[in-house]
Amino acid sequence: MSAIALVDMGDLAPYAGRERIVEIRPYTETLWVKWDDGHEARFSWIWLRDHCACAACRHPTTRERLFELYDLSLPLAAPRVLLEPEGALQLRWQKDGQEEHVTRYDPAWLRRRAYEPAHAQNGPHEGWDASMAGRLPRFNFDEVQERGDALRNWIQALLQHGVALISGAPARPGELARFAESIAPIYETNFGRIFDVQSKPNPNNAAYTSLGLELHVDLPNHPSPPDIQLLFCIANEAEGGDSTLADGLWIAERLRKEAPQDFQVLTTLPIDFRFQDAEVDIRFKTPLIELSPQGDFIGIRFNNWIRDSLLLPPEEVETFYRAYQRLWKELRDERNHIQLRLQAGDLLAFDNRRVLHGRTAFTATGARHLQGCYLQRSMVESRLRILERNAK
Ligand SMILES: [Zn+2]
Known part of the structure; x- marks a missing residue:
């Protein structure tokens, strides 16, 4: 069974998967996420804003980043967060009490980016004799x-x-x-x-x-x-x-x-x-x-x-x-x-x-x-x- 992406993340590499988010907990600076495969990870708000893949934040044909975090004031205030019925993660960013921007994440795309120490490695660690x-x-x-x-x-x-x-x-x-x-x-x-x-x-x-x-x-x-x-x-x-x-x-x-x-x-x-x-x-x-x-x-x-x-x-x-x-x-x-x-x-x-x-x-x-x-x-x-x- 091949999975279908819930959100177009502007990514040509396969990322659709069957992992679904089962629980989210917003904290002051991060969002804690748990998937149905048992994995959990935290994403900071600024990361979640920077990786928005909407047409205004990521060019629809070049797939390059358009969003400029240059004038964001840090730390970024927590947005309103919800899980859509189909499973996409939705973040509604506020500024001065006004809703400013909506970001949606595919749960499987996000699952592939849950930080692991292996992400800091450069290549194989196993040599041969x-x-x-x-x-x-x-x-x-x-x-x-x-x-x-x-x-x-x-x-x-x-x-x-x-x-x-x-x-x-x-x-x-x-x-x-x-x-x-x-x-x-x-x-x-x-x-x-x-x-x-x-x-x-x-x-x-x-x-x-x-x-x-x-x-x-x-x-x-x-x-x-x-x-x-x-x-x-x-x-x-x-x-x-x-x-x-x-x-x-x-x-x-x-x-x-x-x-x-x-x-x-x-x-x-x-x-x-x-x-x-x-x-x-x-x-x-x-x-x-x-x-x-x-x-x-x-x-x-x-x-x-x-x-x-x-x-x-x-x-x-x-x-x-x-x-x-x-x-x-x-x-x-x-x-x-x-x-x-x-x-x-x-x-x-x-x-x-x-x-x-x-x-x-x-x-x-x-x-x-x-x-x-x-x-x-x-x-x-x-x-x-x-x-x-x-x-x-
Ligand atoms: Zn966006």
Whole structure:
């Protein structure tokens, strides 16, 4: 049974639900609300005025906020409150004894906005270690292509675990760009829209050699490094050249617990990152591990090739290098990373702000050709929301 919205809240995401408000209690500064699923929450009057979705307060076609709380005098006086017979919550705002405005709320829309501590979180809190090798989220290319559940599940797995593997794509150049663009606009960098990972003469980057690659993230020398990386295997017949992956969230949480001083250094001491070639010289200064104001993990920037000159007071230099070594040891620790061999037609997706990738060295005994590109996380999340909206 699909529920029908009682009030148009100017929201394209599905919000209609079966939850009904069973009890309300107005207090001086807040309204206490209880729904029939047993949940209760409090909303302040100013919040309830600000979120009014009527045509005067929210533009009927752009759905953007029109209401300006600029000249409201706070604290806002309690309005008259009632539950309409069909279940909508009605607030009748007064000013100088006159009724000034009427606001109506859909009970299920409001239920989704009852504040919970999870609303303050930035992302997943669960990292993964080497055991991920046995439970790597795997998908079939043809099923993902159908844009149904499999595509939604793939994006969800990628956002939750920071990694997911699709197998069975046609192993040819061009396929990656076509697939990536069906998800989100390709995020172009100084390495182009699509980059080819294969041994090249005069390489400008370690990836374009046959060297083994230490675990790293791409482009930490940019203020906003690429979020999601898609790495597509067209051929992998060389000896060696297996892929390695580690979860920066897991590593950071280990350090936070087991080496708090090093964690403090890595999360607060800004260091310089830099990439240079004949065309560009791109630099950024920031701590190696980024935390939110609440202290939650946001991202990691370990990439030993493009760490720039260390510009620190002499007495802080060794402190930094010790912390850096400690982080590096965690990455090399076999308990903290996985190794897998990409086959032709495999498309490995990972969160480049969170998950580090690398590869073992290979010898030119056979062709090895990968193509890669980047997507913005916000656009991938948007794709998921649209798929969810259309699935309802
Ligand atoms: Zn209004």
